[in-house]
Amino acid sequence: MMNSTLSAVLNAFTIQDLITIGISLLLMILARPFSKWLNSEDDLTSRVSMMRMLNFLIIVAVLASVFVLHESAWLSRLTQSLIVIYFATLVTHVINYFVRRRFGKTRITSTGTSISDTYSSRGLSLAVAAFISVIALVTCLRILGLNSLLEAGGALGIIGLFLAMTQGSWAPDIISGLIILNSRLCEEGDVVQFNMDGTQIVASVFKTKLFHTECLDLANNHRLMVRNTKLRDYGIQNLSRFASAKGLRECMLFNIDYAHSQNEVTEMMLRAFSEIDRVEGMREEQFDPEVLVHDTGDYAVTWAVYYYIKDVKHLLKIKQKFRAHILAESVRSDISLATPVLQMNEVTLSKAAANVTPSM
Structure with missing residues (x-):
């Protein structure tokens, strides 16, 4: 059966x-x-x-x-x-x-x-x-x-009309993606920096797709999808494309009181970088750090410290570690990194509060 x-x-x-x-x-x-x-x-x-x-x-x-x-x-x-x-x-x-x-x-x-x-x-x-x-x-x-030309043409016309009505949503991204690939504006693995909605983003390009580019945010460790048209409008800084063989020239700014001379600040920074080179080894050590005056304000001198790195994917981590070493050396050297105007305001407010007599 x-x-x-x-x-x-x-x-x-x-x-x-x-x-x-x-x-x-x-x-x-x-x-x-x-x-x-x-x-x-x-x-x-x-x-x-x-x-x-x-x-x-x-x-x-x-x-x-x-x-x-x-x-x-x-x-x-x-x-x-x-x-x-x-x-x-x-x-x-x-x-x-x-x-x-x-x-x-x-x-x-x-x-x-x-x-x-x-x-x-x-x-x-x-x-x-x-x-x-x-x-x-x-x-x-x-x-x-749908064998006749009229029937087939009608069906193709409907599809063509749909594509024409929606081309504003997909065509610019496809064209922008081709422009990004052709100009080599940013390639997979490059570290780029751009401003998105008022926020500075430092990310590694993961993949340039048909309609968007996937980036890996190095600060928050998450995936970021950006439309290809938007990415071109942001104005990208490609940190992986060095202007010279030295590498990427990074800068850190510090506001230090006028009471400290240029020699004191320079020697303090050089001691900090000697410790950085001994412990971390994250920069191009063959090029000495440059300690220069960036700005002279009303209450403090803004000092710029320049150094070269090539491991741009760890850019944020390197800067954080360098700041920690410089902070530790500033404490040992008795050079405050606090903004002097804030200190003056705190002293003024403290004196004013001390001179106030409580009403009976």
């Missing part, structure tokens, strides 16, 4: 149905390793889910045409359209893989070797995706029965 039922079920399928289901099941199983081989960095989970969902819909459509809607013409057309969409997506990913390998930029990171997009690879990938999408769309329209 069971054998006869199984035989009847199998006889209900045609060879084409069995091949379609078998290939779809195989592709569902191989979706993750295949997608990881093509590109393991960009949205692996979403790409695997999309591929498996298309395979699942194809299998459901085949089963429905066999057991529910026998010899349904529109269901057969739907199955064929899903197959076209799946293979169009698959071919796009495969071609983009070879485009990235040929025109992308190879980088060596702590986790291994990776390939990042360039202007050429991104432009070719967009052209390939657009070309295959048009072919797949026209093929699906023909499969669905």
Whole structure:
């Protein structure tokens, strides 16, 4: 009885149905390793889910045409359209893989070797995706029965109208992304500094994507997504591109009382940097620190201390450690780093409070 039922079920399928289901099941199983081989960095989970969902819909459509809607013409057309969409997506990913390998930029990171997009690879990938999408769309329209030029043109016109009405939301970001890649304004791994909504951001560029750039905020240790158009408007300072072989010239400012001479301040800073070089070793020690007058205010002299570093990814950490060493040396040297005007105000207020006689 069971054998006869199984035989009847199998006889209900045609060879084409069995091949379609078998290939779809195989592709569902191989979706993750295949997608990881093509590109393991960009949205692996979403790409695997999309591929498996298309395979699942194809299998459901085949089963429905066999057991529910026998010899349904529109269901057969739907199955064929899903197959076209799946293979169009698959071919796009495969071609983009070879485009990235040929025109992308190879980088060596702590986790291994990776390939990042360039202007050429991104432009070719967009052209390939657009070309295959048009072919797949026209093929699906023909499969669905829109054979006349008027019917196909109407469907394409609706899609074109939708893209034209929404182009203000996506086209500027795509173009800005291509400009960023072409001009090499900032590349993956670069440390950049820019002002966003009144806040200074120091971040490492993680990846320049189609519509936005992902950055890793070095201060708060979180991922920051910035639209490509906004990133170009902010005015980026690329701290990884040095003006000379010395490295990045960093500066720290200190307000010190006029009572201390230039020699006292300079010697104090040099002693602090000697301790920094002995303990930390985070700067380019072959270049002596420069201690210069930055500004002469009403209550204090603003001293600027310049030094060179090359490990820009630890820029904030280096500056914090250097300030701690300079603070410790200032205490030992009896040179206060407190703003003198604040000290004077506190003394004045204290004297005024002491001279006030409580009313009876």
